[in-house]
Amino acid sequence: MVTLGSSRRSTLAGLLALLMITACDTGTTQERRVRIATGSPTAVYHAIGTALAGVIERELPGTDAEVLVTAASKENQDMVSRGAAEIGFTQADVLVTGGQPAPSLVALARVYDDLLHLVVRADGPIRDLADLRGRKVSVGARGSGTTVTVDRLLSVADMSTAMYRRQLSLDDSIRALRDREIDAFFFSGGLPVTGIKQLGDDIGIRVVDLSRWAGDLRRDYSDVYVVRDVPTSAYSVPPVATIAVPNLLVAAESMPEDLAYELTRLLMERREVLASAHPAAERLDPRTAISTLPVPLHPGAARYYRSVKP
Structure with a gap:
C-alpha cells in the first residue's frame, strides 16, 4: 500500500483549497439571481412577475428569482438602471426623457398595453x-x-x-x-x-x-x-x-446574452402559465413583442425572436 507523506498531503490540501477559492471567485458555486421589479401586490405587473419568477426557478437550473414590490414603472426603470433589479416592467412613455430613451436600458419584449x-x-x-x-x-x-x-x-x-x-x-x-x-x-x-x-x-x-x-x-x-x-x-x-x-419588460444592456435569451424564451413559451396569473399575458406574441420602441431589443432577445421567426 502506498501512503502519502505529511508534506505531500499538505500540498494537495492546499491545492484543493485554492481550487475551491478560485471557484467561488469566479462565481461557479453561486446561484444566478434574477430580481424582477413589478408593482403593488394587486397590480398586473406583480401577478405576471410572480408567475414568471416561478417559471424561472423551475426551468433555469441554478437561478434564483425574486419578485420586488415597487411603485411600478418609474421606480422599476430606476432599479434596473442602477443594478437593484435585473428586469422590470415599465411603460414606454416613462422610458423617454427629453425626447430620448433612457440610457443603458434595453428590452426583452413588449408585453401588453x-x-x-x-x-x-x-x-x-x-x-x-x-x-x-x-x-x-x-x-x-x-x-x-x-x-x-x-x-x-x-x-x-x-x-x-x-x-x-x-x-x-x-x-x-x-x-x-x-x-x-x-x-x-x-x-x-x-x-x-x-x-x-x-x-x-x-x-x-x-x-x-x-x-x-x-x-x-x-x-x-x-x-x-x-x-x-x-x-x-x-x-x-x-x-x-x-x-x-x-408596456415593456426591460433589462440592463450589460445582461449576459444567454440569460436574456432564456428569459425571453420563457416569457414567450410559457405564456399560458403567465396568463393563468393574469389575462393581460394572453397578449404575449413574438410578432408584437419585438415592437419595443423607444428602446432597442437586447441582442439575446433578438436572437430568440430570430430563432422562432416563420
Whole structure:
C-alpha cells in the first residue's frame, strides 16, 4: 500500500483549497439571481412577475428569482438602471426623457398595453376629465408610470392645477375612493386590473373616457400613445375608450446574452402559465413583442425572436 507523506498531503490540501477559492471567485458555486421589479401586490405587473419568477426557478437550473414590490414603472426603470433589479416592467412613455430613451436600458419584449383608468364612483357626478376641477384626485403613487402619464394628460388639458392632488398607490386609491376620501383616481394598467374590478363589485364604479386627449399627447410628448377600448367585460361597466401606452419588460444592456435569451424564451413559451396569473399575458406574441420602441431589443432577445421567426 502506498501512503502519502505529511508534506505531500499538505500540498494537495492546499491545492484543493485554492481550487475551491478560485471557484467561488469566479462565481461557479453561486446561484444566478434574477430580481424582477413589478408593482403593488394587486397590480398586473406583480401577478405576471410572480408567475414568471416561478417559471424561472423551475426551468433555469441554478437561478434564483425574486419578485420586488415597487411603485411600478418609474421606480422599476430606476432599479434596473442602477443594478437593484435585473428586469422590470415599465411603460414606454416613462422610458423617454427629453425626447430620448433612457440610457443603458434595453428590452426583452413588449408585453401588453397599459390603459389609463380614471375611476370614479358610479353614484357620483364625474363623467368627464373637466369634472375633476376642484375635486380630490389621486394621480398615482410617487415613482409610478401612472404619474408620468397623468402629469402629461393634465398638462395638455390645461388642468395641472385644477384639482387637489394626492399621490396614492393603487391599493390606497381604492380604499380612499371606497371611503369617500377622494373623488377619483387614475391608474395605468393592463385589463382587467383586479383591484378595480373588485371595487366595482363592491360599490359600483364608472371609468371615464379619456380618448380625446391621445392626439394631444402624441403631438406634445411621444407617439407611443394610442387609443384602446375598455370593454364591458373588464369591469361590467359601459364600454369606453382611453389612452394606452405599450408596456415593456426591460433589462440592463450589460445582461449576459444567454440569460436574456432564456428569459425571453420563457416569457414567450410559457405564456399560458403567465396568463393563468393574469389575462393581460394572453397578449404575449413574438410578432408584437419585438415592437419595443423607444428602446432597442437586447441582442439575446433578438436572437430568440430570430430563432422562432416563420
